[in-house]
Amino acid sequence: MDIKVNVREAQGDCYVVDLGGEIDVYTSPKVKDAIGELIDRGVYHLVINLEKVRYIDSTGLGVLIGGLKRVREHGGSVNLVCTNPQIKKIFDITGLVKIFGIFESEDAAMKALV
Amino acid sequence: MNQPVVHPDDIDIVELRVPSKAEWVALARLSVAAVASRLHFSIDEIEDIKLAVAEACTNAIQHAHGSAYIEIKCEALAEGLRINVRDYGRGTRPETIRSRNIEEERVGGLGVFLIRSLMDDVTYDVHPENGTQLVMLKRLPG
Numbered sequence: 001m002d003i004k005v006n007v008r009e010a011q012g013d014c015y016v017v018d019l020g021g022e023i024d025v026y027t028s029p030k031v032k033d034a035i036g037e038l039i040d041r042g043v044y045h046l047v048i049n050l051e052k053v054r055y056i057d058s059t060g061l062g063v064l065i066g067g068l069k070r071v072r073e074h075g076g077s078v079n080l081v082c083t084n085p086q087i088k089k090i091f092d093i094t095g096l097v098k099i100f101g102i103f104e105s106e107d108a109a110m111k112a113l114v
Numbered sequence: 115m116n117q118p119v120v121h122p123d124d125i126d127i128v129e130l131r132v133p134s135k136a137e138w139v140a141l142a143r144l145s146v147a148a149v150a151s152r153l154h155f156s157i158d159e160i161e162d163i164k165l166a167v168a169e170a171c172t173n174a175i176q177h178a179h180g181s182a183y184i185e186i187k188c189e190a191l192a193e194g195l196r197i198n199v200r201d202y203g204r205g206t207r208p209e210t211i212r213s214r215n216i217e218e219e220r221v222g223g224l225g226v227f228l229i230r231s232l233m234d235d236v237t238y239d240v241h242p243e244n245g246t247q248l249v250m251l252k253r254l255p256g
Contacts, residue, residue, distance in 0.1 A: 025176075057165055057228075058228055
């Protein structure tokens with residue numbers, strides 16, 4: 001089982017977090033740390049790219065919700081890039097499509113941030 | 115699982131016991147996915163089953179204190195796949211086994227909601243001093 005996390009600076013004060021692999025109870029702390037470190041540095045506008053994520057469970061969703069709540073306290077936002085139908089389905093079932101902006105491409109997610 | 119159990123001959127059973135630790139959840143979900151694949155569930159249905167099993171194991175790890183192992187039993191029924199996930203931990207409160215309100219933007223509490231959404235029949239038997247047994251069924255289409 002693997003999780004890949006890559007953080008890169010994008011335009012303006014936005015950052016992109018690329019995630020790949022499987023996000024579950026074992027790997028989600030690594031994702032939580034990466035997002036938490038950005039927020040601690042004052043980055044409040046994030047695009048989290050899930051295109052290479054093959055699997056996510058409730059602990060992964062919890063990390064994303066936690067990050068969203070933290071950036072919102074500072075007027076920030078989190079947009080997701082998600083093209084995997086199975087993962088989209090989980091966001092649909094849980095109603096999280098209502099609280100996250102979910103986009104088909106990174107460009108679209110970035111443009112919608114600000 | 116210590117005692118040999120006689121099962122009806124017409125039910126194929128696969129049993130697995132994994133340590134109650136986060137690093138073993140992937141093995142549990144992938145093993146059950148292999149069973150589901152053997153029963154000719156669709157790829158989407160296998161993904162549903164994988165996630166439900168992972169959520170059940172995660173709940174056991176996070177809430178069942180003192181359970182060294184999680185036992186998973188898969189029964190290949192004519193109507194589908196019945197999965198029994200059992201822990202022997204203490205401290206699980208029955209009121210924690212309920213679906214959350216999905217309008218709440220809070221961290222955690224999504225696992226039971228997902229299990230109930232993805233599987234066809236779900237029953238919990240919670241004993242605060244002797245663990246929790248979750249039985250869930252995924253029906254084969256048609």
